[in-house]
Amino acid sequence: xxxxxxxxxxxxxxxxxxxxxxxxxxxxxxxxxxxxxxxxxxxxxxxxxxxxxxxxxxxxxxxxxxxxxxxxxxxxxxxxxxxxxxxxxxxxxxxxxxxxxxxxxxxxxxxxxxxxxxxxxxxxxxxxxxxxxxxxxxxxxxxxxxxxxxxxxxxxxxxxxxxxxxxxxxxxxxxxxxxxxxxxxxxxxxxxxxxxxxxxxxxxxxxxxxxxxxxxxxxxxxxxxxxxxxxxxxxxxxxxxxxxxxxxxxxxxxxxxxxxxxxxxxxxxxxxxxxxxxxxxxxxxxxxxxxxxxxxxxxxxxxxxxxxxxx
Numbered sequence: 512x513x514x515x516x517x518x519x520x521x522x523x524x525x526x527x528x529x530x531x532x533x534x535x536x537x538x539x540x541x542x543x544x545x546x547x548x549x550x551x552x553x554x555x556x557x558x559x560x561x562x563x564x565x566x567x568x569x570x571x572x573x574x575x576x577x578x579x580x581x582x583x584x585x586x587x588x589x590x591x592x593x594x595x596x597x598x599x600x601x602x603x604x605x606x607x608x609x610x611x612x613x614x615x616x617x618x619x620x621x622x623x624x625x626x627x628x629x630x631x632x633x634x635x636x637x638x639x640x641x642x643x644x645x646x647x648x649x650x651x652x653x654x655x656x657x658x659x660x661x662x663x664x665x666x667x668x669x670x671x672x673x674x675x676x677x678x679x680x681x682x683x684x685x686x687x688x689x690x691x692x693x694x695x696x697x698x699x700x701x702x703x704x705x706x707x708x709x710x711x712x713x714x715x716x717x718x719x720x721x722x723x724x725x726x727x728x729x730x731x732x733x734x735x736x737x738x739x740x741x742x743x744x745x746x747x748x749x750x751x752x753x754x755x756x757x758x759x760x761x762x763x764x765x766x767x768x769x770x771x772x773x774x775x776x777x778x779x780x781x782x783x784x785x786x787x788x789x790x791x792x793x794x795x796x797x798x799x800x801x802x803x804x805x806x807x808x809x810x811x812x813x814x815x816x817x818x819x820x821x822x
Contacts, residue, residue, distance in 0.1 A: 512553065513546075513550070514583070516550040517579050517582060518579075524576045526651070528566060547559065584791065584793070587602055587603070588794070600794055602796070603631065603795065604795055607652045609656060612811065615810055616806060627798070633799075640658055643655040644785070648666075648789070653787075655784075657782070657783050666787065666788060673781050674779060675779055676753050676777075677778075679742070679751060679754050679768050680745065691770070692771050695774065697722065698775075706732055706733045706745055706750040714754070733750060753778065756770060757810075757811055784807075
């Protein structure tokens with residue numbers, strides 16, 4: 512069995528599409544289809560069924576997918592063990608970051624990764640929590656940073672930080688030297704027009720849950736799935752936003768905004784490092800986890816706080 516053909520089949524099965532798999536593997540789609548077909552001929556089995564929405568594994572394909580993941584993992588471990596003879600890990604790690612963190616973590620994380628794992632390969636993907644959880648489950652991602660992740664059997668979660676969420680408003684001219692305003696009671700947040708992401712965004716769900724505890728609902732002026740676009744609309748006076756402090760500090764125009772703490776009760780969101788519990792981590796992935804936690808603590812930690820135990 513050709514390992515390259517097996518890798519191609521696994522990627523198509525995980526992504527559910529020859530087109531997406533060809534893009535991810537950086538090969539032409541006809542060549543990808545031909546290699547998967549050669550694997551089917553060798554095994555005398557139909558492994559994938561094409562339909563209008565992509566490609567789905569057959570019963571035989573599902574069985575080979577389980578075996579294929581294990582085989583490819585063992586091959587990767589063998590390569591890493593051989594790499595250790597040369598004194599370095601040389602595996603691959605795919606990391607998923609939320610948009611608010613990708614802007615501030617990508618450069619320092621890449622720099623630290625190259626320093627500590629110079630022969631390893633790093634891929635960083637920006638995405639929403641729901642998409643990144645799916646990526647962890649189907650093998651596209653090895654580790655992801657998730658906000659307010661709920662415990663599920665398929666994921667292992669390591670809490671990293673508890674971040675304060677603040678109210679972000681457009682700064683009026685002449686307020687640059689004024690002292691910060693006092694915290695705004697959460698109940699009053701419900702009266703303000705919010706520019707906020709759509710469900711199931713972690714911040715959106717957090718805001719709705721906390722307000723529901725007070726018998727209130729948010730006043731949603733616009734649903735926008737993008738931090739940069741949200742901040743642009745806030746700067747234009749289209750409404751207020753609820754974001755983390757570092758999301759504002761890392762924006763292109765932090766001076767355009769007035770940040771106000773939310774109190775009684777405050778809003779906090781938990782950042783966790785997530786990995787799949789269904790696939791064992793390679794040595795390179797194991798070495799990446801503490802590195803990611805250290806970089807996150809150094810960059811985001813000063814504006815956040817350590818994760819507190821959940822009672």
